[in-house]
Amino acid sequence: MTRGTITLLQLYPRDMNIYGDWGNTLVLKRRLEWHGYGVNLVAYNPGDEFPKEVDLIVGGGGQDSGQSKIGDDLLGIGDRLKTLADQGVPMLMICGLYQQFGHYFKTKDGEEIKGIGLLDIVTVGGHERLIGNIVTENDKFGSIVGYENHSGLTTLGANATPLGTVMRGAGNNNQDRTEGARYNNVIGTYLHGSLLPKNPAIADWLIEQAVIRKYGEFHPAVIDDHFASLARDTAARRPR
Ligand code: GLN
Numbered sequence: 001m002t003r004g005t006i007t008l009l010q011l012y013p014r015d016m017n018i019y020g021d022w023g024n025t026l027v028l029k030r031r032l033e034w035h036g037y038g039v040n041l042v043a044y045n046p047g048d049e050f051p052k053e054v055d056l057i058v059g060g061g062g063q064d065s066g067q068s069k070i071g072d073d074l075l076g077i078g079d080r081l082k083t084l085a086d087q088g089v090p091m092l093m094i095c096g097l098y099q100q101f102g103h104y105f106k107t108k109d110g111e112e113i114k115g116i117g118l119l120d121i122v123t124v125g126g127h128e129r130l131i132g133n134i135v136t137e138n139d140k141f142g143s144i145v146g147y148e149n150h151s152g153l154t155t156l157g158a159n160a161t162p163l164g165t166v167m168r169g170a171g172n173n174n175q176d177r178t179e180g181a182r183y184n185n186v187i188g189t190y191l192h193g194s195l196l197p198k199n200p201a202i203a204d205w206l207i208e209q210a211v212i213r214k215y216g217e218f219h220p221a222v223i224d225d226h227f228a229s230l231a232r233d234t235a236a237r238r239p240r
Pocket of ligand 1: 018060061062063064067094095096097149150151152153
């Protein structure tokens with residue numbers, strides 16, 4: 001007997017799913033099950049019908065070409081996603097989709113890929129690729145450990161709050177030590193790795209928001225995160 005069922009939607013798994021981002025979906029699914037919930041996993045690719053009910057949304061990174069390919073379709077579901085974000089639906093967007101949740105991504109080849117403007121950020125492709133392990137700090141989640149690989153440089157507007165402060169690595173733009181952005185229960189970040197296996201506190205926070213929104217209360221199970229801790233420590237110590 002489960003305590004309920006959470007619909008987990010993955011955006012564009014065909015084109016936007018690199019450097020292990022699929023691991024985020026697997027972690028959310030498995031931890032939801034450990035916390036006692038059934039999971040209805042739904043994939044959304046260009047041209048699909050957007051599901052009527054959705055409790056938690058994830059999206060991954062992509063090459064500039066993949067971003068361009070899904071760009072128009074994403075604009076088509078932008079209002080829907082913005083409404084869901086305003087209603088408190090938790091979302092996790094990594095790298096490429098993080099950029100496209102902002103106002104625009106101008107690639108280094110001069111193409112402007114319009115974003116949905118859910119996050120108050122803009123991104124411009126740089127000439128250097130920012131690659132390597134990264135550690136940031138966040139008041140709620142503590143250290144966030146991941147791996148970045150992007151050339152886009154992101155600047156936050158007044159309505160976006162950074163997710164973390166960069167302790168090691170480049171982050172949003174290699175200048176102001178911000179990393180990622182938050183709006184309501186939406187998290188955008190450059191961190192692959194994948195992010196959630198090494199940062200279970202973020203996974204459980206996303207799950208908590210989804211469950212409370214749907215069922216009014218959340219009673220987490222005790223999960224042994226011993227291996228996640230080892231993975232975090234090892235990744236945090238690795239050279240870039
Ligand atoms: N193509 C984008 C960039 O290079 C996003 C990369 C990614 O998703 N890893 O900035």
